[in-house]
Amino acid sequence: MTVLALGLNHGSAPLDLRGRFAVPLDALGERVQGLRQHLARAQPEVAILSTCNRTEVYVGLPALGASACPRHAMELAEPAIEWLAAQGGTAPAELRHHSYLRAGADAARHAFRVAAGLDSMVLGEPQILGQMKAAVREADSAGALGTTLHQMFQRSFAVAKEVRSRTEIGSHAVSLAAAAVRLAQQLFDDLPRRRVLFVGAGDMIDLVATHFAAQKPLQMTVANRSTERGRLLAERLGAAQLPLAELGQVLGQFDIVISCTASSLPLIGLGAVERALKARKRHPMLMLDLAVPRDIEPEVARLPDVYLYTVDDLAQQVQANGERRQAAVAHAEAIVSAGVKSFSQWLDQRASVPLILALQRQTETWRQAELAKARRALARGRDVDAVMDTLATALTRKLMHGALSELHGSAGEAHQQWADSLQRLFLRDTA
Structure with missing residues (x-):
């Protein structure tokens, strides 16, 4: 088997294009099965990772060892590219322009770096490891996770654990949540007098809300499609709860709006924000759209009294503040390289089984x-x-x-190679 990694992320594709390929966690199993059926002739193993920063397809396909040649890898990947392009409603040529393809050891290195937070917007952020584990569970439940991908992902988890325990990557990581609070403090120097609305109740909102709660704002409110999940988060934070259907009616009451849902369409439109600003008598609003696809229509950014930031904007803020620690990165990359070498050897050994x-x-x-x-x-x-x-x-x-x-029938360099091989195989103790 060989492993292919095909995907697009914050470094290769703009936010709106990434949004077209985003897959909610509860739809991963269905997508995995769909891709596997599309590649049925190759009898593949399949897993899909989808976060706000990336959508990646991992495929295990028959090949020779860990180092399939690039041309062969592209031939194997072409059906996957066509399938993924169709999922995002785009042409394969556009997807190729904004995506990356890794094969064999390079695919393993990519997976290991993703798991360790080395390929994240915010260096060392810990959320990606949990997201990757969830993706693997979905692939396994769908019956698409074979021996090769299982081995690669388990090794990626081990590498990530080693990176976090043996380097300073984790301790120096600054999450998007912390960056969001810092941005709010720059705009409003009196957070304890501000009202904050959280739209959604997933892991990202949970993390951001926890960071904001530490600043003790005047009021926190949670609006979520699932009433029960919203209630649990609101109770834990000591926040109020709001039905999502009433969002447009009360939007103007909040100084800070942070949204991150799995909606495929924007929940907050230009008209709703214009009405909110009118009700606020043009007092400024900070809006953080951490969702992919977007929760807030991009046209909102043109309004003079709204400060709208996306997940990409926050990542740039983090990097501009110098959170990257190069010594820790070098140490982490060395751990990744050791893991890749071990996995490549395992792949080559499996290729020798027939x-x-x-x-x-x-x-x-x-x-x-x-x-x-x-x-x-x-x-x-x-x-x-x-x-x-x-x-x-x-x-x-x-x-x-x-x-x-073969020895008697060979000459020149081939003869010497056969002689050396026979020496190693049969005369090792006498050499």
Whole structure:
């Protein structure tokens, strides 16, 4: 098997294009099965990772070892590219322009770096590891996670754990949630007098809301499609709860609006924000849209009294503040490289399994044939020692015949290679 990683992320594609490929967690299993059926002829293993920063397809396909050539990898990946392009409603050519393709060891390196937070908008952010584990569980539940992808992901989790325990990546990571609070403090120097609305109740909102709660704003409110999940988050934060359907009616009451849902269409439109600003008598609003696809229509950014930031904007704020620690990165990359080397060796060993099985079948055929001859000779009354000597000689000649024929029939560099191989295989103790 070889592994392919095909995807687009914050570095390769703009926010709105990424939004077209985003897959909600509860739809991952269905998408995994759809891709697997599309690639049915190749009998693939499949997993899909989708976050606000990336959508990636991991595919295990038959190939030779860990290092399939780029051309061969592209041929194997072409059906996956076509399928993914269709999911995002775009042309394959556009997807190729904004995506990346990794094969074999490079695909493993990519997965390991993603799990460790080295490929994230915010260096070392811990959320991606949980998101990757959830993606793997969905693929496994869908029956699409075979031995190769299972091995790669388990090793990626181990590498991520080692990176966090042996380097300072984790301790220096500044989450988007912390960046959101810092941005709010820059705009409003009196957060304890501000009202904050959280739209959604998923992991990102949970994290951001926890950071904001530490600043003790005047009021916090949670609006979510699922009333029960919204209620649980509101109770934990000591916040009020708002039905999502009433969002447009009360939007103007809030100074800070933070939204991150799995909606495929914007929940907050230009008209609703214009009405909210009118009700606020043009007092400014900070709006943070952390969703992919967007929850807030991008045209809102043109309004003079609204400060609208996307998840990409927040990442740029984090990087501009110098959170990257190069020494920790170098140490983490070394851990990743060691993990990639180990996985590549495992892949190569698995590629040798058919050859090993064929050799075992061949030698077993020889053994059975020579044993049958020996039993017939013994039945005819031949001397036991003579029969054993004939058996041993025949097996030895069969085992050596192919190698010696290649040695005698070769010349120049090939002859020397065969001589060196035979030396290592049969004369190791005498070298």
